[in-house]
Amino acid sequence: MKALVLHAVRDLRVDEWPEPEAGPGQVKVRVRAVGVCGSDVHYYTHGRIGDQVVREPMIVGHEGAGEIVDLGDGVTGLKVGQRVTLEPAHSCGQCEWCRTGKPNVCPNVKFCSTPPNNGLMCEFAVLSAEQCIPIPDALSFEEAAMLEPLQVSVHAANLVGVVPGETAAVVGAGCIGLGCMEMARAGGASRIIVTDKLGYRLDLARDLGADETVNVSEEDPADAVLRLTDGRGANLVFECTNKAAGAPQAYDLAGIGGRVCLVGIPEEDEICVDSHRPRRKELRVQYVRRSRHAAHQAITLVANGQVDVARWVTHRVGLAEAKKAFEMVSKYADGVLKAVVLPSE
Ligand SMILES: [Zn+2]
Numbered sequence: 001m002k003a004l005v006l007h008a009v010r011d012l013r014v015d016e017w018p019e020p021e022a023g024p025g026q027v028k029v030r031v032r033a034v035g036v037c038g039s040d041v042h043y044y045t046h047g048r049i050g051d052q053v054v055r056e057p058m059i060v061g062h063e064g065a066g067e068i069v070d071l072g073d074g075v076t077g078l079k080v081g082q083r084v085t086l087e088p089a090h091s092c093g094q095c096e097w098c099r100t101g102k103p104n105v106c107p108n109v110k111f112c113s114t115p116p117n118n119g120l121m122c123e124f125a126v127l128s129a130e131q132c133i134p135i136p137d138a139l140s141f142e143e144a145a146m147l148e149p150l151q152v153s154v155h156a157a158n159l160v161g162v163v164p165g166e167t168a169a170v171v172g173a174g175c176i177g178l179g180c181m182e183m184a185r186a187g188g189a190s191r192i193i194v195t196d197k198l199g200y201r202l203d204l205a206r207d208l209g210a211d212e213t214v215n216v217s218e219e220d221p222a223d224a225v226l227r228l229t230d231g232r233g234a235n236l237v238f239e240c241t242n243k244a245a246g247a248p249q250a251y252d253l254a255g256i257g258g259r260v261c262l263v264g265i266p267e268e269d270e271i272c273v274d275s276h277r278p279r280r281k282e283l284r285v286q287y288v289r290r291s292r293h294a295a296h297q298a299i300t301l302v303a304n305g306q307v308d309v310a311r312w313v314t315h316r317v318g319l320a321e322a323k324k325a326f327e328m329v330s331k332y333a334d335g336v337l338k339a340v341v342l343p344s345e
């Protein structure tokens with residue numbers, strides 16, 4: 001089969017790869033759509049995220065959907081031909097954290113397209129049965145692929161909690177930021193302010209329901225949020241950038257007694273924050289690791305029309321064009337928000 005394989009920094013190739021077969025408890029899926037995630041691009045441009053280093057050629061991609069083509073022995077409750085969204089994490093199920101309902105922080109988790117685990121940008125993928133979640137007919141494969149990033153936002157909102165009537169700010173209007181904006185709205189926030197440096201993403205944020213947007217290349221975001229909140233700051237801030245500067249900025253946007261939810265994965269290895277301002281405001285800070293148990297919520301939100309993930313997809317490419325798509329995403333070129341690779345086209 002054909003697969004999109006990362007060999008080294010900026011060395012992404014369409015390779016011939018052995019077609020996998022479903023073993024006991026596993027499911028073979030023809031992959032139909034896979035989103036290009038910021039973390040995939042990070043491996044492409046840096047070869048690592050923190051201490052997770054690409055040492056061997058690795059198939060990239062973890063935001064996937066497809067249809068079941070084969071079932072391994074012992075798989076029940078799924079059938080050939082069924083359309084599914086793919087959960088990229090395979091947790092051990094045995095450790096203290098798995099057993100206490102937090103499989104997303106399982107230290108033994110195997111996550112697609114995190115070295116040394118291969119990802120989904122290939123014609124066929126084999127996953128364990130629990131990783132294949134049936135989707136309603138009304139959802140396209142593209143929408144089903146977008147359920148993975150949406151689940152991160154759902155999980156973030158579940159963790160931090162949205163309070164009806166509050167003011168929420170979202171730093172960074174990528175898909176995760178737009179998802180957090182939608183979750184703030186769904187949770188009852190009365191006012192939502194979204195910041196970014198890219199005007200076209202702010203236009204989409206307004207279109208999808210942001211009350212106010214702030215272009216950080218034109219206005220200091222902390223000044224803007226204070227101006228928009230009568231000097232009070234936001235009650236809840238979702239940080240959804242890929243920069244270390246995002247966290248201190250989120251702390252600045254939060255008002256006294258506010259909550260900050262750090263969702264983004266910074267390119268840099270350290271975050272530098274003021275020692276005093278966040279403490280004096282007694283901010284509550286919540287880190288987020290991927291997502292857990294959020295698939296049902298995400299599917300319902302999309303199927304019900306509350307979150308229009310189809311609007312996130314700006315580009316579609318086959319495997320042959322995928323490297324160009326990675327370059328485009330890495331440069332924020334051509335108005336890209338989410339590029340989707342269609343491995344079976
Ligand atoms: Zn992702």
Ligand SMILES: [Zn+2]
Nearest residue numbers: 092095098106
């Ligand atoms: Zn575990």
